Amino acid sequence: MDIIHRDADFTNAMLFGTYIMVLLDGKMIGGGLVAGFDENEVEVGSCRYLRSSSTFVIAPPPQCSINL
Template sequence: MNSNNLQFDVHFDNALFFGQYVMVIRNEKYTGGGLLEKYDQEYVWIRGKKHSRAHCSFIHMPPPDVDFPN
């Protein structure tokens, strides 16, 4: 299996990015995801958890599909 390192970090200066779903990748593995709450030069907070911008990749994407029973 050929694996490529993810080198993608969204542009956090875009105000429209708030309230959008973000997937967090660290060491080529999914480590979390959710709505962007806040960020600074070093960290990004998603679902109350801070993620290092130096060690994680943040990928803006549609939220996962969820089936709500009637």
């Protein structure tokens, strides 16, 4: 599980169209593409999440299947 938290990580996620899963207390509360961010919040999809209380994880989009 790749957790991102630096500005450079969020910029890369925006540039490469990386799907981000948002967690709060270990539970998924949202996901999507990073639309923007500042020092306090990250906009994922159409929702804004606090950087201080949320965890942002690089994950495969939910519609993708993974053949292991």
